[in-house]
Amino acid sequence: xxxxxxTLAYFLLFCFLLPVExxxxxxxxxxxxxxxxxxxxxxxNVTMVELSNEMLETxxxxxxxxxxxxxDPEALQxxxxxxxxxxxxxxxxxxxxxxxxxxxxxxxxxxLKPDVNRFILFKVSNKGVLTLVYIEGELDSEDLIxxxxxxxxx
Numbered sequence: 001x002x003x004x005x006x007t008l009a010y011f012l013l014f015c016f017l018l019p020v021e022x023x024x025x026x027x028x029x030x031x032x033x034x035x036x037x038x039x040x041x042x043x044x045n046v047t048m049v050e051l052s053n054e055m056l057e058t059x060x061x062x063x064x065x066x067x068x069x070x071x072d073p074e075a076l077q078x079x080x081x082x083x084x085x086x087x088x089x090x091x092x093x094x095x096x097x098x099x100x101x102x103x104x105x106x107x108x109x110x111x112l113k114p115d116v117n118r119f120i121l122f123k124v125s126n127k128g129v130l131t132l133v134y135i136e137g138e139l140d141s142e143d144l145i146x147x148x149x150x151x152x153x154x
Contacts, residue, residue, distance in 0.1 A: 030112070032082035033120060036132055037067055039078070045070040061137030062116060069130040076130050083122055083132075090120070093141055108141050119144060 041048040051064040069075045080101055087107050096104040102122060109118040117140060121133040135144065 032085040036079045036082050040069055040075050060139055061135060063136040066133040071128055079130055079132055086120060
């Protein structure tokens with residue numbers, strides 16, 4: 001399990017550099033954040049990543065999709081509206097607001113299938129860079145927190 005955590009942490013750091021087109025529509029069809037991926041995924045200053053099935057299986061995930069949007073206040077406002085709609089019924093694991101807007105959030109959503117958890121991660125950097133991540137899989141929230149937020153020796 002320790003090897004999987006290290007591998008996932010390294011992979012997540014590098015996967016933001018690999019733009020790919022997605023198939024999240026069927027997975028995220030009940031979520032408003034799907035519209036963020038659809039509307040902004042192919043625009044300038046945007047990086048969108050979706051993992052292949054082989055990588056997903058390695059990390060006990062069934063879906064991973066992320067989008068990074070640079071310097072787009074309208075996209076940020078839209079993403080926050082979508083996030084607000086999707087957080088209803090979700091378990092707030094972490095949420096930070098500033099000036100009335102969410103700047104960092106981590107939500108666990110009700111699963112569509114037994115033993116499959118769904119997560120939304122959201123962050124806005126000091127420079128206005130928006131990062132939105134959707135993860136689905138057998139991981140529980142503690143496993144995901146450990147993988148994503150534990151500092152690793154490089």
